[in-house]
Amino acid sequence: NAGVTQTPKFRILKIGQSMTLQCTQDMNHNYMYWYRQDPGMGLKLIYYSVGAGITDKGEVPNGYNVSRSTTEDFPLRLELAAPSQTSVYFCASNLRSLGTEAFFGQGTRLTVV
Amino acid sequence: AQKITQTQPGMFVQEKEAVTLDCTYDTSDPSYGLFWYKQPSSGEMIFLIYQGSYDQQNATEGRYSLNFQKARKSANLVISASQLGDSAMYFCAMRESGSQGGSEKLVFGKGTKLTVNP
Numbered sequence: 749n750a751g752v753t754q755t756p757k758f759r760i761l762k763i764g765q766s767m768t769l770q771c772t773q774d775m776n777h778n779y780m781y782w783y784r785q786d787p788g789m790g791l792k793l794i795y796y797s798v799g800a801g802i803t804d805k806g807e808v809p810n811g812y813n814v815s816r817s818t819t820e821d822f823p824l825r826l827e828l829a830a831p832s833q834t835s836v837y838f839c840a841s842n843l844r845s846l847g848t849e850a851f852f853g854q855g856t857r858l859t860v861v
Numbered sequence: 862a863q864k865i866t867q868t869q870p871g872m873f874v875q876e877k878e879a880v881t882l883d884c885t886y887d888t889s890d891p892s893y894g895l896f897w898y899k900q901p902s903s904g905e906m907i908f909l910i911y912q913g914s915y916d917q918q919n920a921t922e923g924r925y926s927l928n929f930q931k932a933r934k935s936a937n938l939v940i941s942a943s944q945l946g947d948s949a950m951y952f953c954a955m956r957e958s959g960s961q962g963g964s965e966k967l968v969f970g971k972g973t974k975l976t977v978n979p
């Protein structure tokens with residue numbers, strides 16, 4: 749079982765470039781999330797989705813966009829990368845049921861220079 | 862307003878001793894779930910334990926237990942018989958049911974860095 753798969757694992761971007769972080773899960777989970785984690789800090793929610801076609805902003809959505817056209821995929825788009833977006837990005841998913849834990853991808857380490 | 866508060870940026874414990882990591886939360890939703898995750902230096906997020914708001918008993922999973930005090934809105938993680946491999950960041954998280962108009966998203970505290978000394 750693959751679980752939650754994120755690609756790429758590492759990426760260096762130049763200021764102003766754009767990129768898409770990919771996230772896919774094979775567990776048929778309704779809920780999917782994107783978090784960023786700055787060094788030594790907690791996880792801040794960027795965007796989340798409760799099902800295909802439904803997305804909503806989290807705490808820190810500025811500079812990012814998402815889409816959810818299928819249950820499996822939840823890509824995160826960075827437009828006009830800035831140094832402040834240097835971070836580790838985690839994708840996660842869980843079932844709708846309140847008592848189920850979220851499964852995390854391995855993370856994407858992004859550096860904007 | 863912070864939904865999840867972890868007031869201990871860092872904690873130290875001697876090997877084989879017990880340690881309590883604090884977590885308080887804020888919600889008006891009567892139905893919610895509380896989670897603890899471990900993040901070792903390798904970076905992956907590892908689920909440890911879950912407590913539901915209607916659970917009558919405190920959750921336990923091996924050496925992990927959750928000291929759930931609903932009236933105080935606290936959900937402290939207790940690690941018994943600490944091991945060197947327990948050294949990591951620990952995060953408390955909450956999901957609300959959304960029944961009170963809130964969101965069902967999963968939100969995290971800032972974490973506590975636990976160091977186990979030999």
